[in-house]
Amino acid sequence: MTDAKKIAETLQDSEIAVLNALKSKKELSGIELIAVTKLQAIEIGRAGMWLENKRLIEGEESASKFIILDKLGEQYAKGKLPEKSFCSKLLKKDKLSLKDLSKDFEKDELNFCLGYLRGKGIIKINKGIVSLVRKGAKESLEELFLKKLSKQGEVDFESLKPEELFAYEELKKRKEIVKEIERKSRSFKITDLGLEVVKLLGKGSEKRIGVLNPSLIRTGDWKKHKLRRYDVSINVPKIFAGKKQAYLAFLDKVKRELVAMGFEEMTGPLVECEFFNNDSLFMPQDHPARGIHDAYFIKGEADLSKYKKEIAAVKAVHETGGKTASLGWRIPFSEQITKRLLLRSQGTALSARMLMSPDLKIPGKYFAVARCYRPDVVDPTHLTEFNQLEGIVLGDDVNFRKLLSLLANFAKKVANVDKIKFLPGYFPFTEPSVEAFIYLKELGKWTEVMPAGIFRPELTEPLGIKVPVIAWGIGIDRLFMIKEGINDIRYLFSSDLKWLRGANV
Amino acid sequence: MPIIEFNLKDLEKFINKKLPRDADKLTEFFQYVGGETEALDGDNIQLEIKCRNRPDLWSVEGIARELRGVLGKERGLAKYKAEASKFVVNVDKNLKDKRPFIACAVVKDIKLSDEVIRQIMQQQDKVDGTYGRKRRKTSIGLYDFDLIKFPLTYKAVKPRGIEFVPLDFKVKMTPSEILEEHPKGKEYAHLLEGMKEYPLFVDSKGRVLSMPPIINSNDLGKLTNKTKNVLIEVTGTDYEAVQNVLIMIALTLVDRGGKLYSVKINYPYRKKEVTPIFQERNWRLNVYDVNKRLGLDLSGKQVASLLEKGRYGIKKISDKYLDVYLPVYRTDILHSIDLIEDIAIMYGYDKFQPEDLDVLSIGKLDRLTEFSDKIRELMLGLSAQEVMTFTLTDKEILTKKILVKNEKLIELINPISSSYAVVRDEIWPGLLDFLSKNTKVEYPQRIFEVGSTVISNTRAETNSDTIQKTCFVDANKSTNFTEARQALDFLLNSIGYYNIEIREIDHDSFIPGRVGRIYVDNKNIGVIGEIHPQVLNNFRIEVPVVLFEINLNALMGSK
Known part of the structure; x- marks a missing residue:
């Protein structure tokens, strides 16, 4: 099928009408097209635009002056011009005093009528008395022009006959009777492609179906007509349907990977206590990272009556090493501090809870996307709440080499990178500790994203865990930012609906 | 974590090895001392030492000591010993309940260049700040040995009992004046709070060396590049920490070529001892x-x-x-x-060759996560855009702006901004705040969130329950209660709940007669309604808003 044929089949009735009107190659204005096609102005406008887009016609814009009635003009056109009423009154009475006349006419109108009619020799004024000299014409040129305007609504300035021009000039001198407007109009001309398409249209009377409706389908009437082709290449208005939040979509993917690797999800409360958040992790109670600036504290205290045994064991390991082979921190352990409430400040609190859970399986693998809180001023690089991807692996055969292979696997599956290197890390609850760096081509450099290690025996043994436990925590927020090229961390919790609607998931 | 600044040439002399001037390569080299290059400017490096518990590495001398082993230049124990001496420190019995422990050493014949002084001051500062827990646990004093007359006394004095010129000042002050006026005095005054007498370190002529742990004397407590012999003093509240810190500082000076002498400490309240104590462990x-x-x-x-x-x-x-x-x-x-x-x-x-982790286990999501994911999927089916807002918020958003009082909100003791001062107990007020930030964005705006809220509960382990909720919001010039109800029914029907009942309630955030509690099988699981125009005005939202919020823990539990 040729282009022209395809185009011919996309045409709507209004387009066909316009094309047919133009096929004589004469250039027609919009108004002329209205006259020829009997279509509404708006239909002509649209059809013209579509045909221009399809390059079947060419349009040219021109501005022309039109004359229309003004406020008083409308009034006079319905009734009479004041000079006409003036004469009628005189015809009845022959003579009238100016005083009486001023009751019937506005001051402006009266003054005009007196001057105008006297100038034409129709009236004379003597000592305040107005009398008729002769009868005026039955209909003045002005009246005729007003009538035409009233009938047509507007008159093209270019089309004025000399007597109309005279009447218009006269009326223009008077207030608010007529006015000029400028109107832009397009005139259209058919193109060669247009001519080709017109030829293909046949007699031009063939009806086409635009929108298919149930009745056409049911009755089979659709068979009688052609289904109009659409221009499928044109742009349409945007809609915004349901979509996942971009960061949550990423976290969903991460979780799926972890579940596939055999990890079970851990959970825990957002309001934690020092016992799970710090003490059970063998963080000494006077540790510099346990101050008022390191966590958000909350009034009240935790009820840890369920954990008496664990607390006693943790207290012993802090103070003396307890039953472990450790020296312990050798500082007093306060049970009051251990009950203090705070918002979870590190994901490891969830691992601590898991290790104390009756549901713990050994061997086992666990993970959590943990919401954590730290007192930080919110800015492009800091949030006061953020997420950590936390996990543990328990098993009799777990060792440092297996930890490294786990991290390399993560790098591949979660961060989608192959290049990884390991350097010693120093974390309070793991020994040995490792810091995994991944090479991100987005940044063109090595980035430290995965701190990990094997839990210290001082952490696991008091909780009755006899096997080694691998632990790791990924700054998953930062990893997502790097992968997506986001420079402002606040976008993870974006309140910018436009951004959310536009984000890739 | 401490950041140590030093000159790479200085280190190169210590370890007899040329180092690259490349940040990444240096980080790799310094892995043996837990170092990461923070900044590199010519020969000057700022190295972050990640080992919080190894103050011995917080000086170039300590780093060199470790690296000589790594490089194979020295192996095994570095041998240190202190020569016996006649130097004595007498301790006053009144210190027992104040700052009971002191340990001292003398290092002689040392050449103190400005660089060496910079290093020793830096180490002193880092150790006091971190290991010494901002001088509470331990604090270090360094003195020009040749200006001092032994024996020394570590005693307790009345706040106005003596006058001396504190470091960097020109006038004599009493201890209490120092705590009120000297910058260091003000910074550390809390360490002496409640004490009737303050610790003071004086020589046999009664001249003040320092007022531990606050400030040294300007006359005796200063090292210069003319100092040849140094007295080190460490006081504190933790016996072991005091002994450890003395050793760290002493070794730094010994590694610089000094000769170490011990000092005898006479305690009235514990056994006399000679420090530093090199205990074999x-x-x-x-x-x-x-x-x-x-x-x-x-x-x-x-x-x-x-x-x-x-x-x-x-x-x-x-x-x-x-x-x-x-x-x-x-x-x-x-x-x-x-x-x-x-x-x-x-x-x-x-x-290390990585070895496959062969721990067999079956992965799974938490039940609530799975349930939430199902809800999220259905919300997407309702053409709603998922959003994630903060769980910490402004108290006004949860109270004044939505025209309700809420006494049970969980407030932070130490917020740093009023915008993040309470934990949300409901999601929807935050979503109104979200809408208020997007009034210039194309409508209809249909959004939802699934997220945590915290509800106070005095019977719970941590005084509260973390509850997963979901909220659906429709904002659009032609929206109405029916839209919310249809969405709610779709959601609940799709997961098998058909016995849904809305019971009208009074709630000032909503239009009267257009708000109710959602009951499923007679169990209250949430709220549905059309937001009151006054609330819309408060958030500067100019279209009607309908919403519902469901407690997912409750809904899941009802099955």
Whole structure:
């Protein structure tokens, strides 16, 4: 099928009408097209635009002056011009005093009528008395022009006959009777492609179906007509349907990977206590990272009556090493501090809870996307709440080499990178500790994203865990930012609906 | 974590090795001391030392000591000993309940260049701040030995009982004046709070050396590049920490070529002793434990060799165990596991061959996560855009702006901004705030969130319950209650709930007669309604808003 044929089949009735009107190659204005096609102005406008887009016609814009009635003009056109009423009154009475006349006419109108009619020799004024000299014409040129305007609504300035021009000039001198407007109009001309398409249209009377409706389908009437082709290449208005939040979509993917690797999800409360958040992790109670600036504290205290045994064991390991082979921190352990409430400040609190859970399986693998809180001023690089991807692996055969292979696997599956290197890390609850760096081509450099290690025996043994436990925590927020090229961390919790609607998931 | 600044040339002299001037390569080189290059400017480096518990590495001398082992220039224990002396410090009995411990040493014949003074001051500052817990646990004083007359006295004085010129000042002040007026006095005054007498360190002529842990005297407590012999004093509240810190500082000066002398401390309330105390500490290390933890197959000899590289001393080696002697400055060792980590570091992390993690387990999501995911999917089916807002919020959003009072909100004791001062108990007020930030964005705006809220509950373990909720919001010039109800029915029907009932309630945030509680099988699971125009005005939202919010824990539990 040729282009022209395809185009011919996309045409709507209004387009066909316009094309047919133009096929004589004469250039027609919009108004002329209205006259020829009997279509509404708006239909002509649209059809013209579509045909221009399809390059079947060419349009040219021109501005022309039109004359229309003004406020008083409308009034006079319905009734009479004041000079006409003036004469009628005189015809009845022959003579009238100016005083009486001023009751019937506005001051402006009266003054005009007196001057105008006297100038034409129709009236004379003597000592305040107005009398008729002769009868005026039955209909003045002005009246005729007003009538035409009233009938047509507007008159093209270019089309004025000399007597109309005279009447218009006269009326223009008077207030608010007529006015000029400028109107832009397009005139259209058919193109060669247009001519080709017109030829293909046949007699031009063939009806086409635009929108298919149930009745056409049911009755089979659709068979009688052609289904109009659409221009499928044109742009349409945007809609915004349901979509996942971009960061949550990423976290969903991460979780799926972890579940596939055999990890079970851990959970825990957002309001934690020092016992799970710090003490059970063998963080000494006077540790510099346990101050008022390191966590958000909350009034009240935790009820840890369920954990008496664990607390006693943790207290012993802090103070003396307890039953472990450790020296312990050798500082007093306060049970009051251990009950203090705070918002979870590190994901490891969830691992601590898991290790104390009756549901713990050994061997086992666990993970959590943990919401954590730290007192930080919110800015492009800091949030006061953020997420950590936390996990543990328990098993009799777990060792440092297996930890490294786990991290390399993560790098591949979660961060989608192959290049990884390991350097010693120093974390309070793991020994040995490792810091995994991944090479991100987005940044063109090595980035430290995965701190990990094997839990210290001082952490696991008091909780009755006899096997080694691998632990790791990924700054998953930062990893997502790097992968997506986001420079402002606040976008993870974006309140910018436009951004959310536009984000890739 | 402490950041140590030093001159690379200075270090190069100590370790007799040229180092690259490249940040990444230096980080790799400094991995053995837990160092990461923070900044590099010519020969000057700022190195972040990640080992919080190794103050011995917080000086260029300590770093060099470790690196000489790594580079094979020295192996095994670095031997240190203090010459006996006649120097005595007498301790006053009144210090027992104040700042009971003191340890001192003298280092003679040392050349103090400006660089050496910079290093020792830096170490003093980092140790006081971190290991010394901002001088509460320990604080260090350094003095020009030649200006001082022994024996010295560590005593307690009345707040106005004496006058001396504090460091960097020109006038004499009493201790209480120092606490009120001197910048260091003000900074550390809380350490002496509630005491009727303050610690003071004086010489035999009654001249003040310092007022621990606040400030040194301007006359005697200052080192200059003319100082040849140095007195080190450490006071504190933790006996062991005081002994450890003295050793760290003393070794730094000894490594600079000084000669160490001990000082006798006469306590009235505990046994007299001579400091520094170089205690021999040893651990028996099982070779099996090392190999099990690391996944290696090292012989006793190989383990010994790696430990010697890390400056440990070894006696007795068999293939089953070895006796390891700790360097005097390694105060961080609590457990043999710490030795195993050092073995791994000396072995080289890059030499470990990863081994497949063969722990078999079945992965699964938490039940609530799975349930939430199902809800999220249905919300997407309702053409709603998912959003994630903060769980910390402004109290006004949860109270004043939505025209309700809420006494049970969980408030932070130490917020740093009013915008993040309470934990949300409902999601929808935050979503109104979200809408208020998007009034210029195309409508209709249909959004939802699934997220945590916290509800106070005095019977719960941590005084509250973390509850997962979901909220659906429709904002559009033609929206109405029916839209919300249709969405709610779709959601609940799709997961098998058909017995849904809305019971009208009074709620000032909503239009009267257009709000109700949602009951499923007679159980209250949430709220649905059309937001009151006054609330819309408060959030500067100019279209009608309908919403519902469901407690997912409750909904899941009702099945």
